Amino acid sequence: MQLPQGPAALAAPLLALPVALGVSAVTSLDGSPGLALAAILVLFGLVSLLILTGGAGLVQDPLFCVFVVFSFASAVDLIIALEEDGIISGFMELYVREGDPHLRTAHGLLTCYWDGTVHYGLCLAMAGALGKRRSYRALGLFWLGSLFMSAVVFLLGNLIGKYSSELSPAFLLNLPYLLLLTWTGLRLFRQPRALSSLSPEKIAEEQRKPLYQRPQDLLLILILILTAAFTFFRGMVVLDCPADSCFDYTYLHEPYLRDPVGYPKVQMLIYLFYLLPFLLLAIYGLAWPGCSWLPDWSLLVAGAVAQAQFAHLGSSLHSRTPFPYQTPDEVLWSFLLSNVLYALGPQLLALRCLRSPAFFLPAAAPGLARAKKYQ
DSSP states (O other): OOOOOOHHHHHHGGGHHHHHHHHHHHHTTTSHHHHHHHHHHHHHHHHHHHHHGGGGGGGGGGHHHHHHEEEEEEEEHHHHHHHTTTTOOOOSSSHHOOOTGGGHHHHHHHHHHHIIIHHHHHHHHHHHHHTTTTTHEEEHHHHHHHHHHHHHHHHHHHHHHHGGGGEEEEEEEHHHHHHHHHHHHHHHHHSSOOOOOOEEEEEEEEHHOGGGHHHHHHHHHHHHHHHHHHHHHHHHTTTTTTOHHHOOOIIIIIIGGGGGGGGHHHHHHHHIIIHHHHHHHHHHHSSOOOOOHHHHHHHHHHHHHHHHHHHHHHHHTTTTTGGGGOOOOGGGHHHHHHHHHHHHHHHHHHHHHHOOOOSSSOOOOHHHHHHTOOO
């Protein structure tokens, strides 16, 4: 008997607990028998996923299979985070110690917590929407941006940070993970957008409004300008700008940027070279109508910045970050406020694009508008 798609998506990650416990037990055995048993157990878990999610029906809904597999990985990450914080024990210790010790860093733990909660919830919501034949494109783009940012910062930080010497062959397992994520992203972008119920006249009326008649867009542009300025400033900080303001900031306000683990530097450089150009383009898209690319990319960037800021904020305050790199108590509230507001800008932009998309839709040709009017 096959479970319906919604319950299957919820039940499949529950296999993470017994599979993790079994792998931890059998890999502790000496020699090849332990490794063979571990491989058999993992294979059994994957086969169980296929049975729960409908067997041959997966071919008809490949993205549903992807969401279930990623939700299983999210459950494993949550187990790792809970075990590293001492809440549970005996599940993933051997894997973390031998396969991926970078997960023991503050950034690794915060990434696992985000993956085990937010990513799992998004996978579950998308699997349920897919089973009910509803659109999940917006959720999917937010999830895609979050997951890509998580993976890229973590992998590049592992390569250039102070723990790069501890890389193991298990690091190569991230290659198929990234390939699967890229394929999923292409599938999501190719899905048709929700059809607009707005008439061409309404779209044209909205797009004729000058900026001073759109106070919300004007405020949002101001927020994005401030976000872009802060992005540029922190990028200069991690590039060792000799200005006194950069020196004071990195030592007195955000010393985590100097942490040699590599993650904060990679994060700020991604902001500088990728987020900053997007923010400038988004300002243009809010000022000039018809930028139909903006709603999709705003969702992608909103997910990426939400994940990045969660990991960055948490790592700055986590006890596993060495004390000299933790945020000083004297500037704690200003640090929290500035970083929360920094994450808020892309979320407001995505919300603006979702709730009032008329300004970003391509303008209909006048002849087509008149034809639709008299149909």
